[in-house]
Amino acid sequence: MSLFKYSAPSSFYPLAGRLVPWFGTLAFLLAVGGLYLGLFVAPEDYQQGEVYRIIFIHVPSAWMGMFIYLVMAMYALLALVYQTRLSAMMMEALAPTGMMFTALALWTGALWGKPTWGTYWVWDARMTSTLILLFLYVGYMALVNAIDDKKRADKAGALLVLVGSINVPIIYFSVKWWNTLHQGASVSLTQGNKMAATMLAGMLIMALACWMYSIAVALCRVRAIILERELHAAWVKDIREVRT
Amino acid sequence: MDFFSMDGRGFYVWGSFGAFLAAIVIEIVLVRLRIHRAQKAVCDTLGSADPSGTENSDAGKGSK
Amino acid sequence: MSAVLASEQELSTPERGVWLTLTRDIKLAMRSKGELAQALAFFIIVVSLFPLAIGPESAVLKRIAAGVVWVCALLAVMLTLPRLFQSDYVDGTLEQLALSPYPLPLLCAGKMLAHWLSTGLPLAMVAPVLGLQFGLDASELLVMVAGLLIGTPVLTMLGAIGAALVLGVRGGSILMALLVLPLYIPVLIFGAGAVEASLAGIDATANLSLLAAMLLFGLVTTPFAAAAAVKISLD
Numbered sequence: 061m062s063l064f065k066y067s068a069p070s071s072f073y074p075l076a077g078r079l080v081p082w083f084g085t086l087a088f089l090l091a092v093g094g095l096y097l098g099l100f101v102a103p104e105d106y107q108q109g110e111v112y113r114i115i116f117i118h119v120p121s122a123w124m125g126m127f128i129y130l131v132m133a134m135y136a137l138l139a140l141v142y143q144t145r146l147s148a149m150m151m152e153a154l155a156p157t158g159m160m161f162t163a164l165a166l167w168t169g170a171l172w173g174k175p176t177w178g179t180y181w182v183w184d185a186r187m188t189s190t191l192i193l194l195f196l197y198v199g200y201m202a203l204v205n206a207i208d209d210k211k212r213a214d215k216a217g218a219l220l221v222l223v224g225s226i227n228v229p230i231i232y233f234s235v236k237w238w239n240t241l242h243q244g245a246s247v248s249l250t251q252g253n254k255m256a257a258t259m260l261a262g263m264l265i266m267a268l269a270c271w272m273y274s275i276a277v278a279l280c281r282v283r284a285i286i287l288e289r290e291l292h293a294a295w296v297k298d299i300r301e302v303r304t
Numbered sequence: 305m306d307f308f309s310m311d312g313r314g315f316y317v318w319g320s321f322g323a324f325l326a327a328i329v330i331e332i333v334l335v336r337l338r339i340h341r342a343q344k345a346v347c348d349t350l351g352s353a354d355p356s357g358t359e360n361s362d363a364g365k366g367s368k
Numbered sequence: 369m370s371a372v373l374a375s376e377q378e379l380s381t382p383e384r385g386v387w388l389t390l391t392r393d394i395k396l397a398m399r400s401k402g403e404l405a406q407a408l409a410f411f412i413i414v415v416s417l418f419p420l421a422i423g424p425e426s427a428v429l430k431r432i433a434a435g436v437v438w439v440c441a442l443l444a445v446m447l448t449l450p451r452l453f454q455s456d457y458v459d460g461t462l463e464q465l466a467l468s469p470y471p472l473p474l475l476c477a478g479k480m481l482a483h484w485l486s487t488g489l490p491l492a493m494v495a496p497v498l499g500l501q502f503g504l505d506a507s508e509l510l511v512m513v514a515g516l517l518i519g520t521p522v523l524t525m526l527g528a529i530g531a532a533l534v535l536g537v538r539g540g541s542i543l544m545a546l547l548v549l550p551l552y553i554p555v556l557i558f559g560a561g562a563v564e565a566s567l568a569g570i571d572a573t574a575n576l577s578l579l580a581a582m583l584l585f586g587l588v589t590t591p592f593a594a595a596a597a598v599k600i601s602l603d
Contacts, residue, residue, distance in 0.1 A: 195550040234554035287342035
């Protein structure tokens with residue numbers, strides 16, 4: 061299997077190195093295009109005014125926060141079932157980026173909420189579950205950092221993410237339930253107005269840019285992780301960066 | 305100037321975009337630092353130890 | 369400990385695995401009644417702090433009673449989680465258990481049951497007294513106790529996974545709080561929600577049945593997850 065060839069850190073390291081510039085360039089071009097569409101082309105929202113432009117980074121951030129956790133859960137399954145070390149390294153490489161996007165989603169959401177709803181924070185179902193998602197990221201990173209034995213840290217982290225990912229829908233449902241029970245202060249996020257095509261396009265392009273960015277950064281970070289762990293492996297002395 | 309004021313809500317809009325940009329720039333810098341440090345560590349171990357010394361027990365695990 | 373294990377191995381039907389750890393852990397818990405009392409005392413004291421911090425208006429206290437009792441139950445259960453595996457891990461019994469002919473998930477289930485009987489159950493028993501301090505009525509107290517009886521086993525089961533993962537890791541207890549508390553949120557919401565529903569005059573069965581659903585789901589899945597976590601930590 062040609063795919064399994066790349067599950068060995070020694071062959072994945074150079075492959076990742078070749079892929080990073082491509083994904084990075086793609087992310088940059090998409091971001092430039094998306095920001096241009098979002099900030100200059102897309103018309104002003106007739107209800108929210110200019111401030112709605114925050115959604116061009118808020119929504120992609122929130123999506124990436126959730127999506128990266130999902131990807132981590134998939135890698136966790138691979139790490140536990142097939143015992144592939146690379147999957148666990150990918151989880152470790154993805155987690156900081158996922159956490160960053162989740163935190164950015166909360167931050168931009170708060171800054172969007174103040175002028176729109178009149179308050180920085182609402183215990184809205186989506187914001188609350190995003191906050192809990194941030195806690196899940198924090199828990200994973202704390203666990204992996206606290207365990208010195210890398211093999212154990214990999215498996216423990218994978219199990220935690222798997223348990224967490226099974227809990228994510230339950231958490232989301234429970235928060236939603238809780239939110240409908242306390243209807244008082246909640247404000248509906250779903251806008252009644254239809255989104256203009258350029259707005260939607262801008263948002264999707266920005267989401268794509270964030271996706272490509274995440275891949276580039278995760279690949280770059282996983283290369284560092286591979287080198288840190290395989291410091292004494294024989295193949296390391298043949299890599300390009302060392303020979304030159 | 306109109307563009308930067310954003311209906312007078314520039315603080316919120318640019319606070320969001322600024323934080324977003326700052327976070328990404330910081331992450332890129334940190335990741336680049338991390339990989340450079342890792343590569344340097346590899347060079348250091350190769351430079352200091354004699355070639356036979358680098359072939360320790362981890363070497364076999366290099367291919368899965 | 370290993371002698372006890374060896375002598376019982378002749379009777380090794382899988383179900384005995386549950387019984388083995390259950391009786392053993394209960395015996396150990398009974399022997400250290402002080403620890404058992406500590407968790408209860410912690411629960412009672414922390415719950416009693418809230419009226420002092422917030423003020424004695426009965427309307428406010430009644431409003432927050434369910435949340436306070438549930439958050440404190442969460443914390444009390446969490447603080448006792450190291451009891452599940454820690455001492456067995458340190459003296460090597462856990463390794464013996466993992467090597468025994470009994471399936472590890474069943475042994476973990478027995479441990480969870482023993483832990484619940486020595487923490488969750490007593491908490492649920494004293495909760496009505498605390499509820500009275502907050503001015504809850506009989507029907508609301510009933511819902512609260514029912515919720516605690518259904519919900520605290522879920523806390524134990526989820527906590528067992530976290531407790532097994534942090535075995536022998538530095539900064540274990542704070543780390544465990546980080547791992548476990550986010551997973552406890554649904555239990556908190558439905559448990560406190562049940563009492564609030566009955567306060568508002570709504571039927572609380574919806575909340576309680578959701579808690580029960582989580583309990584059933586947890587019963588089927590968490591022993592396996594906890595066993596996997598134990599294996600990871602023993603490697």
